[in-house]
Amino acid sequence: MDILSTEGLTRRYGTGQTMVTALDHVDLRVERGQFVAVIGASGSGKSTLLHLLGGVDRPDSGKIFVEDVDIATLGEERLAQYRRRKVGLIYQFYNLIPTLNVKKNIMLPMLLDNKKPGKERFDDIVGTLGLSDRLEHLPGQLSGGQQQRVAIGRALIYQPAILLADEPTGNLDRKNTEEIISLLKLSNRQYKQTILLITHDEGVALEADRIIKIEDGKIISDKVVRL
Amino acid sequence: MSIIQEYSLDQVRKNRRTSISIMIAVLIASTFLCSLLVFAQSFWKQMVQQEVYIAGDWDAELMDVPADRLGMIRDNGGVETMLVKGDNRTALLPEGMVLPYLLIQNCDSGYWDSMYEKSRLLRGRIPQAPGEIVVSKDFFLQNPVYGIGDTIAVEAERRQSSNAADIRQKEEESLTIVGELDVSVSSGYEGYIAYGFMEPDKLSPDSEVVVYLQMKRRGKVYTAVPQIAEAIGLPRDEYGNYPCRYHAALLGWYGVYAPGHFFRSDVPRLFLGLLLAAGASMAVFVYIIRGAFGISAKQKIRQLGILKSVGAGPKQIRRTVVYEACILSVIPILLSMILGYLFSFGVLSAYSDMVSEVFGSRMEVYFSPAVPLMTAVLSFVTVLLAAQGPAKQMSKILPIQAVRGEQYSISVCRRSGTLRKRALNRAKNHPFLTRHFGFLGEIAANSVRAGKKLYHTCMVTLSLCMLLAFGFLAAFTVSDINNAQAESLNPFDVNITLRTGERIQEVLLAELKAMPGVQETSVYAMASCAVWLSESDQSEEFIRAGGFDAADGYIVQRDGRYRVPCVLVGMDPEGYRECLREAGVETSSKSSAIIVNSVVKNPGARDYGAMQETIPYLNFRQGQQVELTEKYSDDLQGDYIFMVDVAAVLPSMPRIGLDPSYYTLPVIVPMEEYYAIIGNFCDETKLYNFRNYINYAVADGMDEEIQGEAEKICSAYLGSSDFTTSSKSERVRNRRRMTGATMLIVCSLAALFGIVGISSALSAILNSLGQRRKEFAMLRSVGVDEKGIRRLLGMEGLLLSVRPILIGLPLLVIVCAAQCYMMGVPVMEFLDTFPVWLLAVYIILILIVINGIYMLASKKIRDDVIVEAIKDDTV
Structure with missing residues (x-):
């Protein structure tokens, strides 16, 4: 059963002679609980695809269905709600709020909804991420790997159906990379979350169930490597 | 505290430089508005007091009121206070006096407390008991043997009109002189003016008095007083009006007008002027503070993008900016109450010192509780309106653009509701700069161009400061040229106006006509x-x-x-x-x-x-x-x-x-x-x-001497309020004083804009250079030496500092040209009188201040360790 799908998804940047088509009529289907890796060269359009799926960018044309709702047509408030509750985004450069401590950074999507996570769940996530003794620290006081764990914690806190990760290990060393991928796989298994992972690293891509390759804004290959 | 409030508070604490810049802008705006309100209130109070000083504190006057009806007026529910004058008497003075009569008007204690006569007291005190009188100054001038405290035995007669011929009952009376009044009466009356004391309850029922009323509700005076007149049985005249009069000038200052007179009086126009001034000031400050909020919002655009990407809605993003506005405006608004008062006090005191001789009175500074309240409301509205723009912009930006920190200027196309983006840092060729200053000149020009939005506030405020101060100066220059032209065509040097309300005494006119010189x-x-x-x-x-x-x-x-x-x-x-x-x-x-x-x-x-x-x-x-x-x-x-x-x-x-x-x-x-x-x-x-x-x-140079002589002659015959004199030299001096005093207020207000401009320049320059640390380090890493960096920064500073001049100067030229055109003043004559040197000083000052800030702010960049600055410090 598809959790997300796109139809003729197109995104262009710039105007006139400087116009670049980042995504060109992309059709894609992802099943619930799948772990998908998206690979491609720099500027191929993979990040653009992820941003459109995450509702942080708007397509020029095409449709994006998430659980049968076309998020491309949602208003600003509904789209924000979608980002808060339905999808978790993880960036390469962590993108944490530097003035909020680790605890609040993790709880941020729920706090924006004026909610607090259950203590058990929160403890479970921070325990799994190994951040229990760093909760009062500010992001600037953490290592790169720890900051990425905080970003993952933030993406997981609302138990979203989809996790979108944009080169989450691109800024990390081998040890931290392995740990982060393990965490994502754990999350995929434990919480039955659908994961879309963008990476340059073929080793990382091979950890996924399915590998999609993008070039010049088009899907040029789509292989299921694990059932 | 919600996460949005907490985030906003953290941002205020963290971004101290921007926060201080916003707080200064809010402080100045609030101080400006507070001062405007204090000026308006002090002016209003001054006008009310002046009117009370000249004509007394009363709302309506009922004439020819029989004394036995006074109780009915006093008991009327609409009347606050009743002031009584009348029971006029003519007293025959002892023999040997220059004039034979004392023309006595009696007043009750309420009248003495509230009416203007007490302000004419030259010495002594006002009467406090029957038998006490104050007399006009000519009494003492013509009968120097008498002094204050002396008692005169007179033969008093009740008088029905001011004409000494209408005399009836006679009785012996002794009157004690307790004071001297600066009043006069025509020599035709053969008597001296005197004021006595009366107790209305002791008046004979058939005597007629004039009653002045202070109403409980001033707004009802025009309907209540005719009803009172009707109730006490006063007859109507041939036009159907009761014998009553209203203190329209005073009532006007309280916003009370006779039906149909609202649009014909000056006070609503002045009030409208004040509203327009307040509205225009608010609009200007909305623009200025908006710029400061814009800088702050841009500074944290990436964080707002992160917030959006994890699910913050547009309303929540808007709220972060609005909360920041609220947090940052509380202290400045409170502080502005004190600053506004001190500023107004200083400016109005200096203004008063300069014009007190022209107007004959000083302007006191008033600060009622309404002023801080209104200041707080107006300032808060100003801040909220200013924050709305950046708040809306930030809420509209796509999260991914914000996360990337793209320097887009975003505006909403109202018709389509779509976003329009314009890259500000698009490179542009600058052939002139490239030719003369090499690629560094081009970098400097592009940097200043890219930071255009960042420098908006300081550009606008410094241009406004120039336009305000020198625009007014130009207006005064044009007016001075016209006045000088009009004066040169006026053949007379000294002017005297005699206004006693009756025919001027021939003896006085004869003396003035025979003035020597x-x-x-x-x-x-x-x-x-x-x-x-x-x-x-x-x-x-x-x-x-x-x-x-x-x-x-x-x-x-x-x-x-x-x-x-x-x-x-x-x-x-x-x-x-x-x-x-x-x-x-x-x-x-x-x-x-x-x-x-x-x-x-x-x-x-x-x-x-x-x-x-x-x-x-x-x-x-x-x-x-x-x-x-x-x-x-x-x-x-x-x-x-x-x-x-x-x-x-x-x-x-x-x-x-x-x-x-x-x-x-x-x-x-x-x-x-x-x-x-x-x-x-x-x-x-x-x-x-x-x-x-x-x-x-x-003859030239004699006008003030002759004016002084004329004043001496007039004073001998008339009360000081019955004549005015002026001379060409005095008028020139007064005009200079008025111009100086008005320029003092204008320049003080312009200086407030200047402070905002400088603080905004400081904040914008620090932010801009802070954001470009990496860029400078990179330039140094590819071989640009210390001299080159200095040259680049110097050029940027210069390009930045000439902009407010390039904006303000053409506007000022247009203002000056328009004034010369409208008033028919030749340009050369204008330039001859206009203080161009002062404009040059202002321009040089702007160049020095902005370049100074640029050089000081860039010190850190020049001292940076290249590798540390180049390192990516993105969290």
Whole structure:
């Protein structure tokens, strides 16, 4: 059963002679609980695809269905709600709020909804991420790997159906990379979350169930490597 | 505290530089608004106090009230206080006094407390018991043996009118003089003015008094007072009005107007002016503070993007900016209450010092509780409006653009609701800079261009500061040139106005006419009146120039007839005969008049010289009879009609120092004829028209000395409020004082804009350079040396500092040119008078300050370790 799908998804940047088509009529289907890796060269359009799926960018044309709702047509408030509750985004450069401590950074999507996570769940996530003794620290006081764990914690806190990760290990060393991928796989298994992972690293891509390759804004290959 | 509030508070704490810049902008805006309100309130209070000082603190006056009805007035629910004056008495003085009578008016304690007479007290005190009196200064001047504390035995008689002939019951009385008043009365009355004390309860029931009322609800005065008059049985006059009068000037300052008078009075216009000034100030500050919030919002655009990407909605993003606005505005608004008061106090005290001699009184600074309250509300509204723009922009930006920190200027196309993006840092070629300063010149120009939005606030405020201060200075310069031109055409150097409300004593006029050292004297009186004419009465030349139809607003047309405004001029016999001789007429009948048949050819001309050009006005001929009317305006009560025989028609106004405006027709009559005519005018205009005007032409440099002599003569006969004098030198000095005082206020307000400009420049430069640390380090890493970096920064500083000048200067030139054009002042004459050097000083100051800030702010960049600055420090 598809959790997300796109139809003729197109995104262009710039105007006139400087116009670049980042995504060109992309059709894609992802099943619930799948772990998908998206690979491609720099500027191929993979990040653009992820941003459109995450509702942080708007397509020029095409449709994006998430659980049968076309998020491309949602208003600003509904789209924000979608980002808060339905999808978790993880960036390469962590993108944490530097003035909020680790605890609040993790709880941020729920706090924006004026909610607090259950203590058990929160403890479970921070325990799994190994951040229990760093909760009062500010992001600037953490290592790169720890900051990425905080970003993952933030993406997981609302138990979203989809996790979108944009080169989450691109800024990390081998040890931290392995740990982060393990965490994502754990999350995929434990919480039955659908994961879309963008990476340059073929080793990382091979950890996924399915590998999609993008070039010049088009899907040029789509292989299921694990059932 | 919600996460959004917490985030906003953290941001305020973290971004101290931007926060301080916003707080300074809010502080200045709030101080400005507070000062504006203090100025307005102090001005209003000053006007109220001045009116109370001149005419007393009362709302309505009931005349001819029988004493036995006073209880009914006192008990009326609408009356707050009743002030009584009357029970007039004429007392025969002992023999040996210069004048035989004391003309006594008695007042109750309430009257003495609230009315203006006590402010005329020269020495002593006001009467506090029956038998005590204060007397006019001429009593002591003419009878120096008497002093304060002396008792006089008089034969007192009740007096029904001010005329000493109407005398009835007599009784012996002894009166104690307790004070001296600065008042006078015409020598025709053969008595000295005196004021005594009365207890209204002890008045005989048949005596009549004047009652002044202070109402509980001022707003109801125009309906309540006629009801009171009716209730106590006062008779109506032939127009159906009760014998009552309203203190319209004072009521106007309290916002109370007679039906239909609201739009004709000045106070609503002044209030509207204040509203416009407050609104314009708020709009300017909204723009300025918006710039400061814009810098802050841009600084944290990436974080707002992160917030959006994890699910913060547009409303929540908007709220972060609004919360920041609220947090940052509380302290400045509170502080501005003190600063605003201190600023207003300083400026108004200095202003008052400069103009107190011109106005004869000082302006006190008032600070009522309403001022801080209104300041807080207006400032808060200003801040919220200012924050709305950046808040809306931030809420509209796509999360991914914000996360990437893309430098987009985003505005919403209202019609389509779509986002329009414009890259500000698009490179542009600068051939001139490239040719002369190499690639560093091009980098500097592009950097300044890219930071255009960042520097908006400082550019606008510094330009505004220049425009405000020098725009006003230009207005004063133009006005000074025009005044000097008008003064040079005025043949008279000293002007005296006598206004006693009755015919001026001949002895005083004779003394003034015989003033030694005067080369030429003119004496005249004047009264407004009108003549109804038909189209055929216009001269050919006047018809060619547009005729009556072109004088809309001055000449009223009704049923094919035109009401032409006239000025009836009374001249002393000698002057009148001289005018007749000038017209070639030797003798004339008693009711003869000289018509000055000239009208301004180009009333709309801007040039002063062109405005002096005249043409024949009407077809009046010698021997013609002309019917004139007192009713020159529809709302004037009197409608006395009188005839004059045209004895002569003059082509221009005789040299008496009177310059009738535009379409006014001067009708000159002998002084006796003048008094006979105005004697039939209604009371209000009659009193006004008794005024006499005396002008002197004197040798250069003598005008103030002669003015002083004239004042001495007038003081001997009149109370100080009954005459005014002025001289050319005094007028020039007063104009300079007024200009200086007004410039003080304008420059003080402009300085506030200057402070915002400098603080904003500091914040914008620090932010811009802070964001470009990496760029400079990179330039150094590829070999740009210390000298090159200095050159680059120096060039950026220079390009930045010339911008407010490039914006402000052309606008200032337009303002100056427009003023010269409208007032008909030649450009060279303007440039000769306008303080160009001061403008040059301001420009140099701006260049020094901005370049200084740039050099100081760039020190850190110049001292940076290259590798540390280049390192990616993204969290």
